[in-house]
Amino acid sequence: MIKNIMMRTVRSLKMRVFHKLTPILLVLFFILLTVINRAGDKESQNEEEPLPMRTDRQKGIQQFEIPREDKGTGDKDSPDKIKTGDKVEVKTNEDETAKKQVTVNEKVNKPKGTAVISLETLREQKLNNYKKEIEFNQHLQDTKKKFADIVKLAETILNSNKKWKIVLLTFVDEDNTAFANSWLCNTKYLDLHSSLILVTYGRESKEFMDKNWPGIRKYTLEPNVSEQDLRSVQLTPRKLQIINAIVHAGINVLLLDVESVWFANPLPSFKADEGSDMLVNFAPKSRVNTGFLVLFATEKTKSFWATLYGKLRSLANTSSEHSIGLETRFEDMLHSMLSSRFGGVSIRELPIASYSEGMWYMLSPEERKKTRPIVIRNNYMSGFASRIDRAMQWQHWFTLNNGTCYENRIKQMIPVVPIIKV
Template structure:
């Protein structure tokens, strides 16, 4: 046998051996990388922005929800996928209108606050930017019927009902779900303005917020403590940057841990004030987690509920755009205080707007307003001046009265 024949015979056998080895190695790789019935070689990109409610894996954050069930609610992963697709679609439609989505979550007991705020802001052109997340379907039906411009999403999970007090188990359970939804929207690159309905607006701050580029968050300082600044969790503007997403992912994990600790406790059970979304958020911001950058909002313009307890002299020095009706416990107490200050915009049926109250919203109590302006003419004249100063549209009721005088 000549040299050429020997060489050909050797390489022919070697090629067969190599082919067998390659096939065997490929089989091992496929076997080792399989996950259930799905291999890592196929993971649809379209699911990368879908975040699963209540997924409690502290080691990594996964957005693939197939075949995963939520043990707490008993809802299958596919249902959760449909839920998140629905809320994401709503949010994307809203963001196409004016980029920012204004997000607030309510249960049935908080519905009157939503109605009052919607009456308050009726002439501000903001309703198309609002996404209301309800924990019950009845609230969704009512809002869709009475406020068709507002987008409403019903969170179809087992959630606490009735008056939920800040710092109690029921309230924190709702905040866990809110935190998860916010993470999903941020992952979809949607800028968010988180707010709550227990407040009065004198003008729409959103256009001003949108211009403050170059930072990750606009935050409102609630108060200072020995452990650092405490920021409001219910008044927060989030730009969907990578740093914001990283911080909110960490916050979501902290809220999941809290949920595990309180899941067997009654809704009315008080929880330590060091264990809530606001405290967790403040710690992460103070630590500059993920190199987060923030800008503080002016507390004289966006004021918290302490404003109601200020002296008249101090209040007169401030001209806030928004007054938050916080720093008081209980929905009934909040409503009574709002009514005392002409900051409640509903008639007794809790559905119909009180048009006589929508624009007289001011910085004075009912008694002070009456004493400083006895006649109707005087009252409406001052109202008109106030409205023009705040760039608020003057309603038909003023024009009708003006025609009579």
């Protein structure tokens, strides 16, 4: 009897354990079943769409391979094909055609991918760039011939004046003729005029300068065209052509603005300069001062100004740019190229305390005492009449009402500022 009681107790205990474990076992069973099903689905997917082998990839990019005669020959002009993941880069030695990419479709059921740019297009672009470079080089040669007369004037200056190995260059039209007259009076005793070339623009400015300054070397653009007709013609591209012609002839140039006042002759501080391609003056938080710019005729300077002229020439050929103003675009491009030291050009910055712009007039008396100006450009004021009034108020105007030089004021200016070598 006792044995029966123990057996019933054991069976009762087993049933209780079974009832408690059954839910847990069922959960574990369903989890195991889910894992097995997912593994089976993944395996079936792999069987339906196998991953492409390397040989399949190679078949997909064969259409973009370079012809046998163009690759592996060591030719510098031959492009190299480099596979990078999903893309194939077609590289050439030209900067313009670098990093061109050809996209390849990796799926086996699409045997060929789509090329973004073909090799024929790359070759055509390279050929067009080659032709443009040849045409531009020819244009520079034509520029030398076209402005051979002004180059001869510059060479005459260097041969007759051994003291300064630099030519002063400025441009005069009807608008700034009065400024040019005042500046010539301002500098007549500074031993500068023998090194100066005055480029007049149009008939009226030429006649005025011939009458009042017959001893100054001049070169006239469009001598038979009135100033009114010249309004529709941009002076800036021709200005750059003249600069290129002189610099490419191996002649140093000081590009200056006649809307300035000079307190001394700065040339002694420049004639022995070495190691710089250009001397420039950056106005704080503004563009470079184009009213006083020294260009030494180095190879880097020649390349720099040829490139600058090429950029501006492209803009001049588009009619939409005329409304913007090529002079402004020229100054912007010049500032950008100088700031980035384009072509590795070496520059020396002129001290703003000595080579100032129109902001000098806005300084307080205490601030002006900290400067020793050699040249002040009369800008940062709209209108020629306003600038003339400001120059008169500061006694920086050197002509009388009849156009003759104000001799007393000129002589008072000469000893004011000693030459400071920069």
